[in-house]
Amino acid sequence: MNLHPNEVEALVQKTARDFTDRVLMPIAAQIDREEAIPRSVLKQLADLGLMAVRLPSEYGGAGASTVAYALAMQQIARGCASTAVTMAVNNMVGEVIATFGREEQKQKYCTRLASGEYCAGAFALSEPGAGSDPGGMRTTATREGDGWVIQGEKQWITNGAFAGIFVVWARTAGKEALPGAKGITCFLVEAGTPGFTVGRAEDKMGLRGSNTTSLQFDRCRVPNSAILGEINSGFKIAMMALDGGRIGVSAQAIGIARASLEESIRYAKDRQQFGSPIATFQAIQWKLADMRTELDAAHLLCMRAATLKDARKPFSSEASMSKVFSSEAAVRICNEAVQIHGGYGYTREFAAERHLRDVRVTMIYEGTSEIQRMVIARSMLA
Ligand SMILES: Cc1cc2nc3c(=O)[nH]c(=O)nc-3n(C[C@H](O)[C@H](O)[C@H](O)COP(=O)(O)OP(=O)(O)OC[C@H]3O[C@@H](n4cnc5c(N)ncnc54)[C@H](O)[C@@H]3O)c2cc1C
Numbered sequence: 001m002n003l004h005p006n007e008v009e010a011l012v013q014k015t016a017r018d019f020t021d022r023v024l025m026p027i028a029a030q031i032d033r034e035e036a037i038p039r040s041v042l043k044q045l046a047d048l049g050l051m052a053v054r055l056p057s058e059y060g061g062a063g064a065s066t067v068a069y070a071l072a073m074q075q076i077a078r079g080c081a082s083t084a085v086t087m088a089v090n091n092m093v094g095e096v097i098a099t100f101g102r103e104e105q106k107q108k109y110c111t112r113l114a115s116g117e118y119c120a121g122a123f124a125l126s127e128p129g130a131g132s133d134p135g136g137m138r139t140t141a142t143r144e145g146d147g148w149v150i151q152g153e154k155q156w157i158t159n160g161a162f163a164g165i166f167v168v169w170a171r172t173a174g175k176e177a178l179p180g181a182k183g184i185t186c187f188l189v190e191a192g193t194p195g196f197t198v199g200r201a202e203d204k205m206g207l208r209g210s211n212t213t214s215l216q217f218d219r220c221r222v223p224n225s226a227i228l229g230e231i232n233s234g235f236k237i238a239m240m241a242l243d244g245g246r247i248g249v250s251a252q253a254i255g256i257a258r259a260s261l262e263e264s265i266r267y268a269k270d271r272q273q274f275g276s277p278i279a280t281f282q283a284i285q286w287k288l289a290d291m292r293t294e295l296d297a298a299h300l301l302c303m304r305a306a307t308l309k310d311a312r313k314p315f316s317s318e319a320s321m322s323k324v325f326s327s328e329a330a331v332r333i334c335n336e337a338v339q340i341h342g343g344y345g346y347t348r349e350f351a352a353e354r355h356l357r358d359v360r361v362t363m364i365y366e367g368t369s370e371i372q373r374m375v376i377a378r379s380m381l382a
Pocket residue numbers: 089122123124125126128129130131132133155156157158159204207212361364365366367368369370371
């Protein structure tokens with residue numbers, strides 16, 4: 001594994017870092033408070049190529065590597081975690097369409113996701129009764145005439161309120177005919193399709209600037225051309241997308257934790273108790289040393305998974321290791337950051353409390369820590 005990004009990767013990273021320092025950092029607390037990301041921010045991300053880092057340039061993307069994407073994601077999450085998850089889902093949707101879509105689907109949707117013509121894309125897999133076990137989904141798509149009728153409900157869908165295109169999974173064969181996850185197909189559903197409505201936004205602990213909604217499909221009719229990939233082969237698409245997505249979540253966690261560490265160092269040097277900066281106390285120094293060590297370990301795991309994906313080698317287990325370690329380390333780091341800030345860390349005056357609220361979900365979405373451990377164990381025991 002090369003520990004130094006190549007020229008393009010370093011440029012993508014710098015572009016994201018500059019955007020974070022100049023645009024996101026000054027408004028992150030406002031985004032959290034007002035529970036919305038200004039549309040202009042999403043458009044600027046698109047203009048910088050950060051909404052479609054991995055998409056080939058012919059579809060308007062940056063045509064960069066997974067390493068570049070992970071480095072950019074770390075930087076954006078360092079500035080604003082809500083913006084980072086919005087960007088992450090957009091990138092994931094673009095990549096899934098670019099990988100499995102037909103040429104006309106790529107021309108139509110990837111270009112709009114990359115350019116910002118669509119505010120964002122959405123990835124609609126989870127349901128009220130099917131989260132860790134998406135193979136248990138109940139949403140159905142039934143063939144009617146020359147199209148399909150989708151019926152059911154999705155839950156926890158990031159970007160639901162403003163996405164232009166939704167990747168939606170539905171059961172296309174009865175469980176008796178194709179048991180387990182085999183009878184599931186992936187559809188591309190455009191916002192505003194009759195029969196498709198978006199529910200209210202969830203009132204979340206963190207990532208409050210990011211939009212998370214339910215989706216309802218009530219006899220929502222889509223044409224045959226809305227199918228992404230092959231009929232009854234959609235589950236494989238979801239699992240492959242999630243493997244890549246887990247590198248992105250790992251990078252989000254690292255970015256949030258890096259912001260926490262940077263702020264902790266600044267605060268520890270500034271805050272005086274017993275006549276000295278608290279940074280002179282060994283108890284605080286050891287916390288900082290542990291935070292930095294865990295952060296670097298998380299970064300190395302993230303880079304390993306991204307490098308394997310770029311090399312087209314198996315990376316599923318490594319992506320899970322990266323996600324479970326980074327997210328759990330990041331939660332510990334953000335928690336220690338609150339401790340270093342003392343009582344002030346528990347107030348909205350400092351970002352430490354926001355980071356702790358924001359980072360917690362990285363242990364839950366795109367597969368909980370428990371599910372990541374199952375993936376890792378399965379690969380060892382197979
Ligand atoms: C803010 C947010 C944004 C999200 N965005 C999206 C999105 O854009 N698209 C999307 O499709 N989904 C999204 N999700 C859904 C997310 O992926 C699910 O919440 C997650 O997969 C867990 O599913 P669940 O919430 O139903 O929990 P459950 O599956 O009910 O799990 C509850 C608990 O049981 C544990 N558990 C379950 N099964 C096992 C097992 N076999 N062994 C051991 N432990 C187990 C879990 O680890 C967890 O601790 C989002 C969620 C959140 C909170």
